[in-house]
Amino acid sequence: MGDWVRPFQTNDSSFLEVRVLKENYKQEMQKRQAEQRAKVQQASDPDRGLILVHTGNGKGKSTSAFGVIVRALGWQKSVAVVQFIKGSWRTGERAFFTKMKGVTWHTMGEGFTWDTQDRERDTVVAQAAFSKASDYLKSGEYDLVVLDEINIAIRQGYLDIPALLAALEERANTTSVILTGRDAKPEICAAADLVTEMTEIKHPYAAGIKAQRGIDY
Numbered sequence: 001m002g003d004w005v006r007p008f009q010t011n012d013s014s015f016l017e018v019r020v021l022k023e024n025y026k027q028e029m030q031k032r033q034a035e036q037r038a039k040v041q042q043a044s045d046p047d048r049g050l051i052l053v054h055t056g057n058g059k060g061k062s063t064s065a066f067g068v069i070v071r072a073l074g075w076q077k078s079v080a081v082v083q084f085i086k087g088s089w090r091t092g093e094r095a096f097f098t099k100m101k102g103v104t105w106h107t108m109g110e111g112f113t114w115d116t117q118d119r120e121r122d123t124v125v126a127q128a129a130f131s132k133a134s135d136y137l138k139s140g141e142y143d144l145v146v147l148d149e150i151n152i153a154i155r156q157g158y159l160d161i162p163a164l165l166a167a168l169e170e171r172a173n174t175t176s177v178i179l180t181g182r183d184a185k186p187e188i189c190a191a192a193d194l195v196t197e198m199t200e201i202k203h204p205y206a207a208g209i210k211a212q213r214g215i216d217y
């Protein structure tokens, strides 16, 4: 008899230990779940679109915005993108999203050639892109408007902060907007619901590796 009682008892006590651990774990999880539910109940739907800012020196500001576009499209939402970068640059995201139903895409300076560096002309095309962006924001036709690299256009002085703040303020109630680019101005961050700063820990460029198709553009 002893032959089977002993191992059984041993197993039983470790089994009990596991059961106690499981019970503790369960209680801990139940507590967390209750806390989480209480938080969720307190949080409310804003009944308006949000303003999101992706800034900082690390890579991922634009690609994160493109990720949000994928999410929005997954819910059959409509999206507009205005890129405040020079129009001749071919990118995977443009090639992809311009084929997608539900996406309106405008890259600054489309139709322009960029063989001369001309500040006045840069300002003119940035203003034209901004006017397009303001229309998209106001129209109510878009659930999400992405203003890619607009922080750079502001930093370069092509656009001014009060005009951007006004366009954000005048956007349709249901429209969310993402503003990307380094050096987001404090005034823009203050108006935003979300500000994320990408931090560079390491970038291949520092090791002399050039921009890679499909990773960087």
Ligand code: ATP
Pocket: 057, 058, 059, 060, 061, 062, 063, 064, 149, 180, 181, 182, 198, 200, 203, 205, 206, 211, 215, 216, 217
């Ligand atoms: P991505 O479009 O890859 O998300 P980003 O929007 O965060 O990058 P930008 O400032 O718009 O960054 O830079 C665009 C290009 O510069 C991309 O090719 C990107 O890989 C590259 N880049 C981004 N961060 C760095 C960095 N810290 N050092 C060097 N190159 C960078």
Ligand code: MG
Pocket: 061, 062, 063, 149, 180, 181
């Ligand atoms: Mg970018």
